[in-house]
Amino acid sequence: EALRVINAGVWGMTTIDEYHLLEDKLLPLAPDVVVIGLFMANDLNMNLGHKERAQRAQSVWGRLIQGSALAHYLRLRVLALGASAPRAASAEGLVPIELQLVDEHGLHMLSYPEGELATYVQPESPTIGHAYEVLRSVLAGFQRLGQRHGFSLRVLLIPSPSRVLGRLAVLHYPRMLSELSERGVHLAPNAIDVDAPTRRVLGLCEQLSIACVDPTPALARLGARAFFGGDEHPTAAAHRALAQALLASP
Numbered sequence: 001e002a003l004r005v006i007n008a009g010v011w012g013m014t015t016i017d018e019y020h021l022l023e024d025k026l027l028p029l030a031p032d033v034v035v036i037g038l039f040m041a042n043d044l045n046m047n048l049g050h051k052e053r054a055q056r057a058q059s060v061w062g063r064l065i066q067g068s069a070l071a072h073y074l075r076l077r078v079l080a081l082g083a084s085a086p087r088a089a090s091a092e093g094l095v096p097i098e099l100q101l102v103d104e105h106g107l108h109m110l111s112y113p114e115g116e117l118a119t120y121v122q123p124e125s126p127t128i129g130h131a132y133e134v135l136r137s138v139l140a141g142f143q144r145l146g147q148r149h150g151f152s153l154r155v156l157l158i159p160s161p162s163r164v165l166g167r168l169a170v171l172h173y174p175r176m177l178s179e180l181s182e183r184g185v186h187l188a189p190n191a192i193d194v195d196a197p198t199r200r201v202l203g204l205c206e207q208l209s210i211a212c213v214d215p216t217p218a219l220a221r222l223g224a225r226a227f228f229g230g231d232e233h234p235t236a237a238a239h240r241a242l243a244q245a246l247l248a249s250p
Contacts, residue, residue, distance in 0.1 A: 009037065014046045015138045023145060031151045035246065036142065040197045041160040041232065045115035047134045048101055048127070103127035106185040113173040114180075116160065119197045120168065121187060136204045143210060155205055155212045156246050158234065161227050162194040164219045172230050215245030 008026055010017070015038065022034065038044075101109040104125040107118040118128055139155065146153045161169040170176055177187065198214060205212030218241040219226040219234075226238040234242065 006031070014050070015043060015135060016047050016050050019138050019141050019145075022142070027145070027149055030149075033152050033154060034142065034146065035154045035156055036139075037156050037158055038201065039158045039160070039232075040163060040201065041116035041119070042112050044119050044135060044197055044201075045109045045128070045131050047138065048131055049110045101127075105187065106183075107180075113170045113176050116162075116170060117168070117176065117180075117187075117192075120162065120192045120194050122191055122193045122196060124196070124200075132200050132204065135201070136208070139204060139210060140208055143208060153210055154246065154249065155201075155210055156242065157198060157201060157212065157214045157216070158242065159198065159214075159216045159219055160194075161232060163198060163216055164226055165223065166194065166220075168192050168194060171227060171232060211249060213245055213249045215242050218242075218245050 006026075006029060008018075008021065010021065013021070015036070018036065103109055103118050104127060105118065105121055107114040107121070109115045109118060109127060109131070118125065119131075121128075142153055145151075161171050168177070180187065198216065202212055202214065204210075219238055222235075222237055222241065226234055226241070228235055
């Protein structure tokens, strides 16, 4: 049987952005199934930036970002720079002060590597707990849209290298822990649980009765071959494993 697949993924979007994209633009396509690809790293913490984005929208720069694709792209590049050196970027004014959202462990939620690490640290910080509550609310919103518009919902977990390899492995930031320690943020090795985010999201899906697909075992068989070297992105082999896990789901 032929399947028509529409790839509506947009680089840099959060789960909240994806909800609004579906609600505002994609519902006329009348999908039968909507699949949310949830990367088990920055997709969990980046939703917390929406309040800050709303504040920035009141400024001239914020209005420019809202109305200009080029300005939006430049902002994303600045944030990428800030992710590799968050303190230095903030000190130089490259990252707006309202983006410096820090959890109780001293980790920047909107810094790609630190926000990912924050999801692994146990006990879970109140800020990360709030991030899961936000995610739960967004998933419930997707679910309500499906009930009103006749599509079923699938959440496809896209595991991080840390989860697949069974150890902290932020591939593009290998010295993160030592650099954090130099900055005064000390985390005990036994405080890091790379399986914690998956347990939490599977629990949310169970609470909401949403079909949630965890392809970690298939990617674990690939090991390091599941990701590009020095990158968090899945390779072609990993994409095949993700697709097969999704097709095999009930």
